[in-house]
Amino acid sequence: MIAVCVVVGDRLSKLEIQQALSTYDSVPVIPGWLRIIHTENPGAAFGMLAEGNPILRSLVLIGVSALVMLFVAWALWSNRSSLNSWLSRFGLSLILGGACGNLYDRVVHQTVTDFIEVYHSGWSFPAFNVADSAITIGAMLLLLDLWRQNPKTYGDSARISQAYSAAKRR
Numbered sequence: 001m002i003a004v005c006v007v008v009g010d011r012l013s014k015l016e017i018q019q020a021l022s023t024y025d026s027v028p029v030i031p032g033w034l035r036i037i038h039t040e041n042p043g044a045a046f047g048m049l050a051e052g053n054p055i056l057r058s059l060v061l062i063g064v065s066a067l068v069m070l071f072v073a074w075a076l077w078s079n080r081s082s083l084n085s086w087l088s089r090f091g092l093s094l095i096l097g098g099a100c101g102n103l104y105d106r107v108v109h110q111t112v113t114d115f116i117e118v119y120h121s122g123w124s125f126p127a128f129n130v131a132d133s134a135i136t137i138g139a140m141l142l143l144l145d146l147w148r149q150n151p152k153t154y155g156d157s158a159r160i161s162q163a164y165s166a167a168k169r170r
Contacts, residue, residue, distance in 0.1 A: 002090065006097025007104070010130040014105070014113040026117070034118055039127045040111040058110060065103040072096045087145040094138030101131030
């Protein structure tokens with residue numbers, strides 16, 4: 001259900017941007033920091049592969065997206081998956097919805113509509129969309145859950161955190 005909500009939110013937001021703004025038109029939301037900008041990205045994240053052979057690029061990006069979606073779907077519905085906590089399942093659902101949203105654009109339009117841009121002065125983060133946000137948040141939730149399950153395997157910061165927690169309980 002979460003994945004479906006992400007796909008619906010992604011599709012509706014992209015349709016609204018496509019109808020409301022011409023390509024590269026922008027609307028400031030927080031002047032100097034955040035704007036809505038209509039861009040079309042034929043490549044992968046941050047425009048990687050945008051300049052490559054269009055047929056090869058489409059095959060690679062659609063293929064990778066489909067494989068990721070298959071793995072995520074397997075992890076969500078398989079009894080053999082170790083990713084079964086509510087946090088992992090929520091993160092996987094966000095990733096699945098985001099991957100579906102961007103895959104739809106790639107298959108139907110051969111480009112992905114991006115529209116959220118964070119910037120300041122001469123710096124700007126590449127534009128992104130609802131699907132990208134869901135994938136990023138989902139990946140962070142998976143990492144958080146992995147760290148919570150076994151923090152001792154994740155280096156000195158985990159040991160410090162464990163020591164602090166133990167001292168705090170005393």
